Amino acid sequence: MRDLSGTNILVTGGAGLVGSHIVDELVREGAKITVYDNLIRGREEHLDWSRSNGNVTLIQADLRDRESLRAAVEGCEYVFHQAASWLRQCQREPRLSLDVNITGTFDLLEACVDFGIKKIVAASSSSVYGEGLYLPTDEDHPFNNDIFYGASKITNEQHYRCFYKQFGLNYVGLRYLNVYGPRQPYEAAYMDVIMNFLNRIDAGEPPQLRGDGSATVDLVFVADVAKANILAMKSDATDIFLNVASGRETTIKELALLLVKLAGMEGRLEPVFSPMDDGLVARRWGSPRKAREVIGFEAATPLADGLMRIIEWRRTRGRAGLPL
Numbered sequence: 001m002r003d004l005s006g007t008n009i010l011v012t013g014g015a016g017l018v019g020s021h022i023v024d025e026l027v028r029e030g031a032k033i034t035v036y037d038n039l040i041r042g043r044e045e046h047l048d049w050s051r052s053n054g055n056v057t058l059i060q061a062d063l064r065d066r067e068s069l070r071a072a073v074e075g076c077e078y079v080f081h082q083a084a085s086w087l088r089q090c091q092r093e094p095r096l097s098l099d100v101n102i103t104g105t106f107d108l109l110e111a112c113v114d115f116g117i118k119k120i121v122a123a124s125s126s127s128v129y130g131e132g133l134y135l136p137t138d139e140d141h142p143f144n145n146d147i148f149y150g151a152s153k154i155t156n157e158q159h160y161r162c163f164y165k166q167f168g169l170n171y172v173g174l175r176y177l178n179v180y181g182p183r184q185p186y187e188a189a190y191m192d193v194i195m196n197f198l199n200r201i202d203a204g205e206p207p208q209l210r211g212d213g214s215a216t217v218d219l220v221f222v223a224d225v226a227k228a229n230i231l232a233m234k235s236d237a238t239d240i241f242l243n244v245a246s247g248r249e250t251t252i253k254e255l256a257l258l259l260v261k262l263a264g265m266e267g268r269l270e271p272v273f274s275p276m277d278d279g280l281v282a283r284r285w286g287s288p289r290k291a292r293e294v295i296g297f298e299a300a301t302p303l304a305d306g307l308m309r310i311i312e313w314r315r316t317r318g319r320a321g322l323p324l
């Protein structure tokens, strides 16, 4: 197991949902952290706790700014790569998936080789699987993807393999299922349902479901995802892709009913239905087996507990420096 204390670590996208929780974990590990984020979606306040409790520097710059990126990589030993254009943004503006996700990642990998990075742990996505041809999707499932965002993640996976083979750059690629938790953006694909449901519940309105509510998600709590990243970095695992999944399928309708209950509105609000969104798969359910075997990862947080953490965060949001 690698000891990360005292090491210099770069976290791209470190002001975002997953990245900022990785930064929190790294503070607990005693690392020196550089966050590289253009703050298009991340927020400085997500770093309030880590900045006041650890050694954290924020570089506000774009992944497409090659010189700034190289300067940020220089002097680091390890890299966590989270920055990316998100699913809906890539669908709206496909060239972003090429320029930010693919070229930006390629530039990062080149810099990692040039500056002797020992290992990179990078965010991939269950989007590489597209609609599951069988469930739960394990890491051998084919790339059944047909959206730009998924294409960028598949391309990146291929590049991680090439940089490992040709230059010996160690990597672990983590295919996240549906990440949720405090600090999640209000318009994340899939997960905006949680925020939309809660916004409506708070306004005394029923949650509005897309489709008939039978679509499913595999919800994995963000602090667990951050732990998977740390485990992947500390382990000797390399040249491998692993699901980061709860291993449980939840229908959108179950999710809506659970949120109504947790918000104390049970029996008073019944979900209503609206047309299904394009680009979202009907079922998500990932196999957590390989990650358990290879890096000892378990998604430990029960769904109701994780959702309560979001409800509490929404109530206290705006107060600076909240530890999570």
Ligand SMILES: NC(=O)c1ccc[n+]([C@@H]2O[C@H](COP(=O)([O-])OP(=O)(O)OC[C@H]3O[C@@H](n4cnc5c(N)ncnc54)[C@H](O)[C@@H]3O)[C@@H](O)[C@H]2O)c1
Pocket (backbone or CB within 6 Å): 012, 013, 014, 015, 016, 017, 018, 019, 036, 037, 038, 039, 040, 041, 042, 043, 061, 062, 063, 064, 081, 082, 083, 084, 085, 086, 100, 123, 124, 125, 126, 127, 175, 176, 177, 178, 179, 180, 185, 188, 191
């Ligand atoms: N959230 C999920 O459910 C989920 C699922 C699968 C994969 N992923 C992947 O995990 C990673 C982290 O996701 P997240 O949920 O934390 O997203 P997020 O949007 O909260 O975080 C991404 C961060 O990257 C930054 N960023 C975006 N474009 C950038 C650019 N051009 N230059 C510099 N910084 C930029 C954003 O400001 C943000 O802080 C992403 O690579 C995402 O594709 C997320």
